[in-house]
Amino acid sequence: MITRRTKRLTWLALAAVPALLLAGCSSEGTDEGGGGGDTIKLTLAHSYTEDQPQHRCGAQVIADEVKAADVGLEIEIFSSSQLGGDADRIASVASGDIDIDIQGASALGAVYEPISVLDAAYAFDGPEHLATFMASEEGQGVVDDFAEAAGIHTLGVWSAGARQFTANSPIRTPDDLEGLRIRFPGSPQFLVNAKALGASATEVAYEELYLALQQGTVDGQENPITNIKSQNLAEVQDYLSMTNHQLNTNLVIMSSKWEELNSEQQDALSSAVEKAVTEVTSCVAEDEKSTLEQWKADGAWEIVDDVDIDAFRDKALPYLEEHLTGDSLAVFEAIRATSDQK
Structure with missing residues (x-):
């Protein structure tokens, strides 16, 4: 059973550093709304x-x-890991050195393992399914338990697109992964996903991915379209196989600073995140569409559209049902219970 918490967090889903560096980035105030008092940065x-x-x-x-x-x-943004890598930033949110962060579910599994199941292979059918689950009692239970375990508030979630394989040969079925060294992120859920899909996982830091592919340290990798584009992987890979094997989820998380905001400020921040969830979901879809169209037009990739997704799904889901345990299995089963493809 997934445990329940009486405290209800703001949950929004839509179909979508070093302390010294941070010391000058944030200041507290006593403002009770716009107009008077200091601004909280x-x-x-x-x-x-x-x-x-x-x-x-x-x-x-x-x-x-x-x-x-x-x-x-007032919010000041630090992009491109300026305030540290994922693990460092999670610790900084927990300690209050960073106020708000955008993290993948798998990375957050380091502090509360069951939340990483949001990144399980074929757990979600798409962004709409993510929305359905997170609007459910079970979905709320996941973030409530995460808040209790980590002391971190969840403001919202969005889908950053589905993850796809790239390699120098087409990947249409799980059998096509045989003999290939595929780069996966090093978090436990991603490594479980690799086994569930039939892939041989090799851990390579994201920052080293391009070079690893260029030098042949790994034969392929998997990422959402936005990451594949930003890393210019078409320069070092030939085939993009549209496996859609994992919905890439981002959570917008906040430190205990949330409790210091007055109700008007909390409402404003929640509304801002709600709009961002809507915007990101639309932007990801639009960016993926335009990117794929451009790639097809300029021949940057051989895009493999005839992937046997049923074969991948039929391999992955039973594996996860067998190998996930405890609360992680309960989360996975609750997700699949809200699927239209049971």
Whole structure:
């Protein structure tokens, strides 16, 4: 059973550093709304470049909407891992050195393992399914338990697109992964996903991925379209196989600073994140469509559209049902129970 918590967090889903460096980034005030008192300055950190949807349509929208609300809040954005890598930033949010961060579910599994199941292979059928689950009692239970375990508030979630394989040969079925060294992120859920899909996983840091592919350290990798584009992987890979094997989820998380905001400020921040969730979901879809069209037009990739997704799904889901345990299995089963493809 997934445990329940009486405290209800703001949950929004839509179909979508070193302490010294941070010391000067944030200041507290006593403002009870826009107009009088000091402005509370909040730091918002993430690992994405400024041309990716998570920044353009996510972080920047949050900052702009909060400013427009005029409730005594100001958000300063630090993109491209300026305030540290994922693990460092999670610790900084927990300690209060970073106020708001955008993180993948798998990375957050380091502090509360069951939340990483949001990144399980074929757990979600698409962004609409993510929305359905997170609107459910079970979905709320996941973030409530995460808040209790980590002391971290969840403001919202969005889908950053589905993950796809790239390699120098087409990948249409699980059998096509045989003999290939595929780069996966090093988090436990991603490594479980690799086994579930039938892939031989090799851990390579994201920052080293291009070079690893160029030098042949790995034969392929998997990422959402936005990351594949930002890393210019078409320069070192030939085939993009549209496996859609994992919905890439981002959570917008906040430190205990949330409790220091008054109700007007909390409402303004929640509304800002709600708009960002909408914007990111749309931006990701639009960016993926235009990117794929451009790639097809200029021949940057051999795009493999005839992937046997049923074969991948039929391999992955039973594996996960067998190998996930405890609360992680309960989360996975609850997700699949809300699927239209049971």
